[in-house]
Structures are given as C-alpha cells and as structure tokens.
Amino acid sequence: MGPFVAYWLRWPSMEALMGTDWGWSLCEILHFAGLALLVGIVGMFDLRLLGMAKAVPVAPFRRFLPWAVVGFVLCVVSGLSFVTGIGANLEGVHPYSVLISNGVHPYSVLIANLWLQLKLLFIALAGLNLLAF
Amino acid sequence: MEFLYWLQDSGLATWVRESDALGSTFPYTFLLALHAIGLAMLVGPNVAVDLRILGYGRSVPLASLEGFFRLMWAGFWLNALSGLVLLPTSAVTFLTDPIFYVKLGSITLAVVGLRLIHREVFVGRSGIVTTRAKTLAGASLASWSIAIVAGRLMAYNGNVRWATLGALVALLLLLLVMTAGWRMLARGPGWSVSLRRST
Numbered sequence: 001m002g003p004f005v006a007y008w009l010r011w012p013s014m015e016a017l018m019g020t021d022w023g024w025s026l027c028e029i030l031h032f033a034g035l036a037l038l039v040g041i042v043g044m045f046d047l048r049l050l051g052m053a054k055a056v057p058v059a060p061f062r063r064f065l066p067w068a069v070v071g072f073v074l075c076v077v078s079g080l081s082f083v084t085g086i087g088a089n090l091e092g093v094h095p096y097s098v099l100i101s102n103g104v105h106p107y108s109v110l111i112a113n114l115w116l117q118l119k120l121l122f123i124a125l126a127g128l129n130l131l132a133f
Numbered sequence: 134m135e136f137l138y139w140l141q142d143s144g145l146a147t148w149v150r151e152s153d154a155l156g157s158t159f160p161y162t163f164l165l166a167l168h169a170i171g172l173a174m175l176v177g178p179n180v181a182v183d184l185r186i187l188g189y190g191r192s193v194p195l196a197s198l199e200g201f202f203r204l205m206w207a208g209f210w211l212n213a214l215s216g217l218v219l220l221p222t223s224a225v226t227f228l229t230d231p232i233f234y235v236k237l238g239s240i241t242l243a244v245v246g247l248r249l250i251h252r253e254v255f256v257g258r259s260g261i262v263t264t265r266a267k268t269l270a271g272a273s274l275a276s277w278s279i280a281i282v283a284g285r286l287m288a289y290n291g292n293v294r295w296a297t298l299g300a301l302v303a304l305l306l307l308l309l310v311m312t313a314g315w316r317m318l319a320r321g322p323g324w325s326v327s328l329r330r331s332t
Contacts (some may be wrong), residue, residue: 020300022293022296022297022299025285025289025294026191026297026301026304028285028288029301032172032281033278034285035172036173036177036179039170039173039177040180040181041177043178043204044177044178045313052201053197053198055194055197056197056200057193057194061193063192064193066191067180067189101245
C-alpha cells in the first residue's frame with residue numbers, strides 16, 4: 001500500500017513519462033530548440049545594449065522578447081523533466097532498486113552535482129537580469 | 134569504410150573522445166558545449182530575422198537587423214569547426230547514418246537560405262519584405278527545426294527515433310489544435326451573433 005500511495009501522490013509520474021522510448025529524446029529536442037530561442041534572442045538584446053548593430057532601436061526590439069520567454073518555458077519544462085525523470089534514465093543502466101535501497105535518491109543529483117547547481121545558479125542570475133528589463 | 138575506421142582511430146579523434154584532461158572527458162564535453170553555444174548564436178538571431186520578415190515586431194526596422202549577421206556567421210563557423218573536430222570521434226556511426234545526412238542537408242539549406250535572405254532583403258534594398266522573402270523565411274524556420282531534430286536524434290537508434298518523431302508530431306498537432314481552439318474562443322462563436330441578428 002505504501003509504495004502505491006507514494007507513487008500516486010507523485011502523479012503524473014515523471015519516471016513513467018521519461019521511461020518511454022520517446023520521453024527523454026523529445027525533451028532534448030525541446031531543450032535545444034528552447035536554448036536557441038532563449039540564448040539567441042536574449043544574446044541579441046544584450047549585444048545590442050553593448051553596442052553591436054547600433055541601427056536597431058532598443059525599445060521596439062523588446063517585441064522579440066516574448067519569443068525568448070517561449071524558449072525559457074520550453075527549457076524549464078524539458079529541464080525539469082530531465083531532473084525529475086532521472087530515475088527512469090538510471091533504470092536498466094544501474095540496478096535502480098539497489099540505488100534506492102542504499103538511500104541514493106535520483107533527485108540527489110540536485111544535491112550532489114556541482115555543475116547542475118552552477119548551471120541553475122547562473123540561469124537564475126540571467127533570469128533576474130532579464131526581469132530587470 | 135577503411136578510411137572511416139582510420140579516421141575514428143586517429144590520434145586526434147581518440148584524444149577528443151577519451152582524454153580525461155581536467156578530471157573528466159573535458160575535450161569532448163567542452164566541444165559539445167561550444168557546439169550548443171554556436172547553435173544559439175546562429176539559430177536564435179536567424180529565427181528573429183525570419184519572424185521579423187513574417188511580420189512580428191514590425192516596429193523594428195528590418196534593415197537594421199543586418200548588424201546581427203556578423204554574430205550569425207561567427208556562430209556558423211564556430212559550429213562548423215567544432216563539428217569538424219567532433220565528427221571523427223564516431224566517424225563510422227555518423228557517416229553511415231542517414232539522419233546525419235538529413236541534418237547536414239537541412240543545415241546546408243538553412244545556410245544557403247540565410248544568404249538568399251540576405252541578398253533578397255538587405256543588399257541594396259532597405260528592408261522591403263517581398264513574397265519571396267517570406268517564403269525564404271518560412272523555409273529557413275522549417276530547415277532549422279529539422280536540423281535540430283535530426284541532430285538530437287543522431288544520439289539514438291531506430292526504435293527510439295521513430296517513437297520520438299511520432300511523439301513530436303503528436304505534440305505539434307496538439308499545439309495546433311489548441312491554438313486554433315483558442316483563436317475560435319477568443320473570436321467568439323460566430324453563430325451566436327448570426328442567431329441574434331436573425332431574431
């Protein structure tokens with residue numbers, strides 16, 4: 001009963017979604033498309049402020065920022081699926097149940113992986129920077 | 134084939150693939166990161182130019198966007214070079230894979246399209262949008278989408294590829310239906326107006 005309740009409380013189970021043949025790769029595609037939109041368009045904006053392509057008026061160029069927000073949403077959704085679905089990716093590669101019984105939870109990647117923490121920190125900084133505009 | 138195996142086992146390819154410089158697979162990871170940065174530098178601004186041609190953000194003068202072409206070409210060369218170094222690391226798999234040629238083909242189309250857009254819209258004309266420019270912009274968006282999808286699918290084998298393509302098409306159809314539904318809702322049901330008028 002306990003495991004069932006635990007599973008149900010976590011519905012929709014990201015392990016189930018990311019365990020499908022297409023879940024992980026589909027999220028990767030969305031992550032890269034989002035990356036191009038977000039970093040590309042925000043990068044254009046920043047470079048414009050730094051003096052590149054001076055002929056572009058800054059104020060109207062903000063019209064393009066919603067597309068960067070679309071990219072951001074794509075990246076957040078697919079990125080969260082990577083982190084919360086990481087158990088599915090471990091399954092089969094590692095004896096997943098052994099990991100769990102040793103007290104290693106899949107989400108410990110959030111605690112253990114310094115690079116992921118740095119990535120999230122810098123994304124947060126970039127997000128604050130964008131909000132300031 | 135012989136050549137591909139030679140390429141894959143060459144010193145550079147082995148070093149990029151297997152070196153544990155700085156404590157991890159640093160060269161390979163670093164090159165992959167460069168490839169992603171180049172992608173953002175090239176595809177992001179190109180999408181913005183395409184969207185502007187297709188009518189978004191009309192208050193930005195189209196001709197002024199020419200200043201960002203330098204950025205796009207820098208991204209292109211960054212990716213061409215990093216891709217050229219990454220290619221030998223699995224030369225046999227990549228160069229015998231149809232989807233790799235789909236990726237290269239769509240990138241070629243997109244880059245040629247970018248040059249044509251440049252000639253059509255920017256050279257000698259102060260950013261006048263022609264029908265031809267709009268067609269090119271739409272084709273450019275499509276080629277970049279195909280390039281990103283194909284590039285990502287290269288990491289997987291047959292079964293996963295078809296499943297992912299199916300899921301992607303399903304997702305796009307869902308988005309299309311939702312957008313259409315939202316527009317109809319936002320416009321309001323036309324039949325109620327005609328009903329009211331008829332009574």
